[in-house]
Amino acid sequence: MRIATSHLGNLYITIKAWVQKLGLGGNLIIPPANNQRTLSLGVKYSPEGLCLPFKMSLGNLIEACEMGADTLVIAGGAGICRLGYYAKIQEQILRDLGYNFEMIGLSMSEHKLFGLPKLIKRLSNNASWFKVISALRFAVAKQIAMDKIERVVQKVRAVELIKGTANQLYAKAIEAIDNADDYNTLKKVQIDYIDQLNHVAKDTQTKPLIVGIIGEFYVVLEPFSNLNIESELGKLGVEVRRRTFISEWAKFSLFFNSLGLDEKSKIHKAALPYLKRDIGGDGWESVGEKVLHAKEYDGLIHLAPFTCMPEIVAQNIMPSTKENIPVLPVLCDEQINKTGMLTRLEAFVDLLKSKRRARNNTQHKES
Numbered sequence: 001m002r003i004a005t006s007h008l009g010n011l012y013i014t015i016k017a018w019v020q021k022l023g024l025g026g027n028l029i030i031p032p033a034n035n036q037r038t039l040s041l042g043v044k045y046s047p048e049g050l051c052l053p054f055k056m057s058l059g060n061l062i063e064a065c066e067m068g069a070d071t072l073v074i075a076g077g078a079g080i081c082r083l084g085y086y087a088k089i090q091e092q093i094l095r096d097l098g099y100n101f102e103m104i105g106l107s108m109s110e111h112k113l114f115g116l117p118k119l120i121k122r123l124s125n126n127a128s129w130f131k132v133i134s135a136l137r138f139a140v141a142k143q144i145a146m147d148k149i150e151r152v153v154q155k156v157r158a159v160e161l162i163k164g165t166a167n168q169l170y171a172k173a174i175e176a177i178d179n180a181d182d183y184n185t186l187k188k189v190q191i192d193y194i195d196q197l198n199h200v201a202k203d204t205q206t207k208p209l210i211v212g213i214i215g216e217f218y219v220v221l222e223p224f225s226n227l228n229i230e231s232e233l234g235k236l237g238v239e240v241r242r243r244t245f246i247s248e249w250a251k252f253s254l255f256f257n258s259l260g261l262d263e264k265s266k267i268h269k270a271a272l273p274y275l276k277r278d279i280g281g282d283g284w285e286s287v288g289e290k291v292l293h294a295k296e297y298d299g300l301i302h303l304a305p306f307t308c309m310p311e312i313v314a315q316n317i318m319p320s321t322k323e324n325i326p327v328l329p330v331l332c333d334e335q336i337n338k339t340g341m342l343t344r345l346e347a348f349v350d351l352l353k354s355k356r357r358a359r360n361n362t363q364h365k366e367s
Contacts, residue, residue, distance in 0.1 A: 003123065004029035004064030005073040005106075006057035009221040011246055013178045014143040021135030022124050031063040034224035038063060043334045045093050051082065051305035052225055052333050053218035058090050065099040073104045073123070080280025081310060138186075140250065142177050145190040147245040149173050152197045154241065157234025158208035161201040167231055169196055206237065209352050210296070213242040214289045215303035216282050216311050219332045220244050226303055226330070227338050229345070233301075236349045241297065243267075243289065244282075267292060274317050283310030287317050294323035298352045306333035326351060 005015065012030050019028045032038065034056060041062045042055030061072055072094070074087040087105040094101065104119065124132050149170065156166040173193035180186040211233060219225045221244060230240045264285060271288035278284050290300060302318070304311030315329050328348045330341065 001027055001071050001102075001125070002029050002069050003027055003071045003073065004031060004061070004067070004069035006060035006075070007031065007034050007222065008218065009223070009246060010146050010174060011143070013146065013174070014139045014246070016178070017142045018135050018139035021138055022127050022131060024125060027125075029064050029067050029069040031060045031067065034060070034222065039224075039334055045097065047089075049307055050089075051308050053216070053222075053305055054082075054086055054090070055334065056218075056222065056225060057086070058093060061090060061094060062097070062099075065094065065097075065101065069101065071102045071104065073106050075106055080278070083281070138183065140247065141183065141186060142180070143247045143250065145177055145186055146174060147247045148190060149177075149193055149197070150245070152194050154230065154234075155239055156197050156200050156202070157231065158237050158239040159202040159204075159206055160234075161203055163235050165200050166197060166234070169193060169200070208237050208239040209298045209349065209356065210239050210241060211352070212289065212293050212297045212300045213240055213244075213303065214282075214286050214300055216305055216308055217244060217249070219303045219305055221246065225305075225332050227336060227341055229301065229303070229330070229341070232342060232345060233349075236345060238349060243285075264288075274321055275314075279310045279313050281308060281310035283314040286311060286314040287321070290318055290321060290325065290327060291323050294325040297325060298356060299326040299328065299348065301348075302327055302329045304329065304331055306331045306335075326355065 003019070016025070016028060016030065019025055038059035039056060040059070042057070042059030045062070046055045046058055057075065061069075061074065064072065072091075074090055075083065087103065091103045104122070106119065120132055120136075121127075121129075124135075127135075153166045153170045157163075160166055170193075173189065176189040176193070177186065180189055213220055213230065220242060223230070233240050267285050267288035269288075270291040271284055274291075275284055275287045286302060293300065302311070302315060304315060318327050318329075326348070328344065330336075330344070
């Protein structure tokens, strides 16, 4: 059994760590990091109207099959979002292309543990539960370490004197975490790189703009699909904040939600004056985040795949809310252009700076 799945940010490092701890590292196929060929393959073989996450993940699976994968873990789901159709449609496309494989569907929206233990045992080649859980804990620890370092990187990018320093340290940290084979090494790597980031030369006089990134899960977390928007904002002196991290999603979706704990209840409650029910995907959360963060952030960037119905609904609601915070909608698809996006980001940042100056002048006059 040679297993593969599609990319989502740095999740491949977590999966790799789990499989290696089980002694099955030789059974894992990791497709190339998302690139133009991945996108081209996905666009070529996908129905035109489907969203970017579908096309990118299909491209990953095609590349994995080319590398010899015979067992594919394909995202699926239930509810309103078209994610529920991914597995069956992608399976049919891959079979039409002549690939032979076993498909394992993984529900991304199922907030319960039913069926998960059976899937884990199957992928782990029936290893003991002690070994499975021990390996899973170490893999999750790697994901938590990566996310903690990334949060620091988001702050440092905005104020570093030599642009690109934080990105270089982040890349080295990811590589070091990938190579760590025990908890002590992993802890040392995390502490060391957070310390290095904290000691990067910074402009201490600058109070950077704070921009929240909201929107659909995949395009928020996958840098290739959003043209590395967080890094580009850092170059413009903007501190990025976002709620969505893989470790947080895994913690609640796979475990706490099954116990009746809902980390999104506060966000949903905030959205209720404008949207009273789940509309699929992350649309409800996008509206709620605008309401919650209107007083904390200078602006929001709303990332959405082109044709994503939940985010289109959210995008059309946002101008009607009473919360006065600028929102820049960015639709992500194969036509998105780096130059055009950078021009929009620069204009948006100029707008936010102007609004902050006007607000400061008003407060100064009142005092």
